[in-house]
Amino acid sequence: MKVEVNGNGYDIVLRGRSALINGREVETKRKGDTLVIGCKEYRLDFFEGSLMIVNGTAYVISEATSSRSRGPEVRAPIGGKVIGVFVKEGQEVEEGAPLLVLEAMKMENQIKAPMAGRVRKVLVSRGQSVIAGDALMVFG
């Protein structure tokens, strides 16, 4: 399995009680939500979407996939109401450009473009309620 952590790639091969990480063998043991790697304990505090928190440290993590046929999606980081959409289908945007505004917990949360590119599909409209993880837009 290829895993991308904070932008760096890792090769992982699981072998029962050990794992090969980038070709190096380490012992691993699971105890509930705790994973022992070598002799250090790692507690999993939170995992959802691409955010993993271990021992109070945040990791942006995902399985590296080679095919991006469907194009990368922009997903709702939180449930809320869409109160503004700034882009149209087919529009070219720069990385960080505001895409839409989600209102949640009385705050307006601006969702920004994760990369430069073309907005292929806008899946939501103004006034619509979404839950965390809902796809909002498709790039590509």
Add this chain to the structure above:
Amino acid sequence: MIKRLLIANRGEIAIRIARTCRKLGVRPFGVYSEADRSSLHVKYCDEAIDIGGRLPSESYLRQEKMIDAAKKLGCDAVHPGYGFLSENPSFARACRKSGLVFVGPPIKALELSGDKVKAREAASRVAPVVEGKEVRSVKEASRFASKEGYPIIIKAAKGGGGRGLRIVKSSGELKRAFESSRSESLLSFGSPRVYVEKYIERTRHIEVQILADEERTVQLGERECSVQRRHQKLIEETPSPALDKGLRERMSSVAIAIMEEVGYENAGTVEFLFSDGRFFFMEINARIQVEHPVTEAVTGVDIVQEQLLVASGKGLGIGLKDVKPKGHAIECRINAEHPLTFVPYPGRVEEFSPPSSAGVRVDTFVYPGYAIPPFYDSLLAKLICKGKDRIEAMDRAKNALTAFRIAGIPSTIPFHISALNDRRFVRGAYDTSFVEGVKNYATREGEAAAAIFSQLPKKANLVQEERDQWMDSRFDWVVG
């Protein structure tokens, strides 16, 4: 002395107020919304009344429900905490009309400080202020901007807590910013009035804690509040690493002069912008503030106790000479938020174990199994660490953060660990742009993270599913 106090608030501040009540022999009473039935603050009160509703506009913002509850519970005073009705002059008036003591400043001072335009005017008689004025149209705002130059900042006249705030860097952004500021102001504060100010980049926010009674106005030193995202504070410390003795004395005497000018009594804060060795009045916060514990840590003064004494007509319990801040204190706000994007994440807290050791205080209302309601702010806990100096306070904070375990929902703990390891923070050389530059700490363990990820079951997003179910059943996303 006040005998029975209604705490017209929720969460950690309600618990914190109840604690001082116990110390003084005042009986604390509470209120809770439908979404707060299982909230811990209910248990800290002698009795609490269900005021119904979930959204603040149906519950904690309803004046008549608060007054009714106070009467039913036989209270003689109301403490509004922070947020909600705390700075609402009409609520203070309603309390008085019903024979209840409002634990806060006099109504006139509350009105003056709540109207940012008028507060600026009053302060400008005794303190330096930034160029600014109230504007009623895009045109007026544009005229101000072309005279003063961009960037400018638009603020809600009745605002606070960063709501309605917009920084405008060029004329092209003005219209949208002006309109969204007005609509957010209307939504949050019931008034679309806004004003503009010249925006000073690379500033620090420093505030002075004031306590006052009819006779005396006392300052308890400053708090450095520059670590902010979306104009909401994340870390506060005292003393500020930016001030030397001379500046500190000047700032605190100006703060006292402002509060005397507006006829202030009880606890309040004067907020300043600080840039290049100069400071400007920003606003008065006419309430107890979230970050008050750092001041308590270094002064030993119980600010809520002083509030209750002043409200009872007994006057301040501390003497002018009593306030000698000692050591250094840092507060980290642990919020239910994505630690990198700061997007709020309500949900069920599976595990919650706060740290405890010398110099560490945790103010919270969270317990394991508690579901954070999505209707209110995202604050889970305040971690306050005190040391004999800044280095010791930072060390204690880092250790405490590492020991603090919250599982089931994300929190800002990873951010705080990153921030406290940031060179700029360590040197004390930071301003309000600090958060943007914080690099995610401890990416060295990427290998371990990858190994853990690979071991997670395919249906690892169970937490997500549970949260969705929970949200679907309990929440309609109508924000009042």
